[in-house]
Amino acid sequence: MKPAHSCDISLAITGSGGAGAITAGELLLSLAGNNGCFGMMRRSFGPQIRGGEAAALVRISHCPVECMNDAFDLLLALDWQNAERFADEIALRPDSLIIADPDAGEIPEAIQGLGVEIIPVPMKALAKDIPAGRPNMVALGLLSHWLGICPDEAGRLIDHVFHAKGEAVVQGSRAAFDRGFTEPLIVEAREARPRPEHSGPAFDGSRWDLSGNEGCGVGALRGGIRFAAAYPITPASDLLEWLAPRLEQLGGSLLQAEDELASINMVIGASFGGVPALTATSGPGMALMLEGLGLAVAAEIPAVVVDVMRGGPSTGVPTKSEQADLNMALYGMHGDAPHLVLGALDHADCILTAEWSVRLAEALQTVAIMLTDQNLAQSRVLIPEPQYELPEIPPRLQAGPVEGYQRYALTPSGVSPMAIPGTPSCTYVADGLEHDQRGKPSTAAADHQAQLDKRLRKLADFDFGDCWADIRGEGETAILTWGSSAAVAREAAERLSVNGQATRVIALRLLMPASPAKLAAALAGVSRVLVLEQSHGRQFLLYLRAWYDITAEVRTLARPGPLPITPGEIVAQIEEWS
């Protein structure tokens, strides 16, 4: 079992867009990683590139962490530009500490009102007389001292990261770091406070530094994806950018599309050609892809779409997280279009779920929509090397040269051999029109019924094995959730269990087809179910109501983004429930 959070510190670094808060946070996380720690960093920012606001939210722990803590121990403000826009996301406690630049203007009233101790450090002034020195590197020095990070180690990281920007930047950054690291105000304040205790055995396995988007990329490549079509959209673009050079490294390619209508059709074209293909997008782009996804279902072309969810509807809150594309993923297509919907539960799980999505789409010759969200996709974690085992899944069933080939033959499993262009004597026309077994367009009722049955049978009769959900813990109380809310639920359940209230967490990874018998078994002995999701419309609850019989008493904790649900809120809600 994981030891108590004896060394578990949460820091927020804020500043105007371009001030370098994110860079400082990333370097801090890397340094923590070099020191054997685990951790997580979320980025919170507005949609502007410059002149907006940015916050690096960093949690460092001696145990793996997959979500943010309830409150921040330390807030470092490079400036107070637009601080009110993310003040909600940076909860402070009375014993938290603020480090702020006194020259950055008035401290916002909301923050002053908290009564939190504030240490004024003139970061901008300290950096000013250092050539190429920047306040964010002073901040990194301050925080590194606070965390007890070895300065030589930091120096080496600065050399490595800024090497390409030239020697002046490296020297300026190192000097600014040193000035922050030795700043007497912080040295004194640190002395006055107890050092965190390190407890538990040191982790000696291999660790990864991974974002959710990178996890999806790794899983996609492991699953065999060798073509991607891309139209830029926040927060999915960095997944596509990560894939671009790596697909080429493996002999594949990426094609930038003119829009999402094109990108999904490019995916269908490549997959028709026999090459496993994927695209990634977010809500508005996914909406444009639904027409093409219907085609892929009808023509039985394997296709994978990763929808990195953000606040909606419309442009919504494009840089921040929400779990509200579930309805669209489940029900957005026209006609009766059986397909797969999966949701990744944490960073490591992005790898598993992406690989599984690709393998399932290939084996079942249909669409897999994989859902992640901005919170997962654009945060980084330091975690033990991800390990998982997928059930045996057959590859795409291909047709060899054969006489009288029927592309849409009515087989017992519903899966029929697919001829790849280049295969002699199997030429056929893939069609979005309803068709007979050969592929000839047909409006006959019998053909429509037979092909609808076939396409449903592929999914309904397939054995998805144990990966349908991630189930942890015991107890009569269960938290039933999906997506990135799973990690928060797990941390809450651990705290509840430590407090003597055993709590089970059931996180659904495979959302469609639904697994009602498996969920009923997983809920055996459960009398209370808390349904947890980040959606204003309670989309997950409505999905559960439609597809499952839950006999236990149900309550919900549902909230729209972008404010993350914290473990503490879940604990409080379950403890109040008596």
Next chain:
Amino acid sequence: MEHAQTSRPPGPKEYKSDLKPIWCPGCGDFAVLNAVTKALAFLELPREDVALITGIGCSSRIAAYTSLYGFHGVHGRALALAAGLKAARKDLTVLVAGGDGDGLSIGGNHFIHACRRNMDLTYVMMDNEVYGMTKGQASPTTAADWSQSKLTPQGSRIRPLRPASLALTAGATFIARGFTGDPNGLAKILVEAIQHPGFAFVQALSPCPTFRPEQMEWKHQVRGFEQETSSDPMEAARRIRADDGMSTGIIYRSDYPAFQPGSGAGGDVAAGMAAIEGELRI
């Protein structure tokens, strides 16, 4: 085996399927089917190495009438689907076909970007200046004063697009116009188009006897271009603008290199994956 390997290359008929085309008597699209199969027979391309990608509309039904690999996809998106196929399978000969509404209205953006992307595709736009399958509405190439549609009883009152002009502006590297009343001439153009190593756009004037019976007069109006094919876009633009849209032939051809994504490299996949995953280790 039906298509057993023999030394004899297939004749034009063998590029046709056994489905009887469901087109109106007199429809120009029959001649496009004949021209495509003639061109493929002339080039002696194995049927399994050619893919014909289409959208939606009367003309887009052509895929099912061939014995090639085909994809009858969604309205307007054939060019995007074909780009994905060609990106993944550069070994295939990829043809795209559809109508003027499919290619210039709902698929207009894809047309522009297919031209500028200049992948090695051949696109035949069967232009009858009308939406036939939905029973006769004005398309982007319909004259502004054509008032026979219930949807626009006073005419569209919107100037028609010139497909060749748009293709040139957008960056197509082969632009031609053929006429279904001259299937041999169209087949010759298609042979050149398929051999062109880049995006080849062929506008096929293809009359609709049902909704545009007046187009049956096109056979008296069509003529060959007087000039040779140009490789100068300014000259081609001038020629397209000066023309009434009824001259046929290869208007423009440029040797600007075709685009093919991917480096074509890729060695040991296991070693490649290990390197990629190694980047993520601390």
